[in-house]
Amino acid sequence: MTDRSPLRRARDNATELASLAVTGFWLVALVTGQEWWLAALLVGYVVVVPLTELLYGDTDEEAADADEVEPALSSDADDETPLERLRRRYADGKLTDEQFERKLERLLETETLEDIEDSAAVREQERERQRETERT
Known part of the structure; x- marks a missing residue:
């Protein structure tokens, strides 16, 4: 620190x-x-x-938001749900507890956990289809 x-x-x-x-x-x-x-x-x-x-206000949050703009290191990062991305940024230490909670509340106001899980399942199905297409 x-x-x-x-x-x-x-x-x-x-x-x-x-x-x-x-x-x-x-x-x-x-x-x-x-x-x-x-x-x-x-x-x-x-x-x-x-x-x-x-x-x-929130210069730390602006800096954390700027981290999102940087290109992803792997192609799997593009497939992350907003909740997974938020958890990863918190685990990486890019967000404070307060920023994590505030962003989580904002995320949950716009999406329910079921919506997030459903969109993750749809993305996984799309990835499977792409893999099948690449194999043929």
Whole structure:
């Protein structure tokens, strides 16, 4: 694991830091009896946090997505299901636990496990047909 400077860690966690700052700001305003605490809450979570996410969010995920663009080392990698590819990238250490869970949730929102298994079975049948065609 590489050591990262505090500035680099802050940049990587900018959205979380912005959320923490917004929460602290409006909570202090609420506890001290300021009337504008609700406005601070709304502006913070509707403007500041999303803007921070747009500017600094998920650079690790972008780098991991760039790994997908690289050509596969073997022809079997092209036949991987999205779930298999996700598992392989996690096992290779290209994804953190949080990135793996987030991508898995996104994948499962669009596909059920049965759909993934069905598409894998269809691909396997296509490979078998190709092998038969190559033999003749």
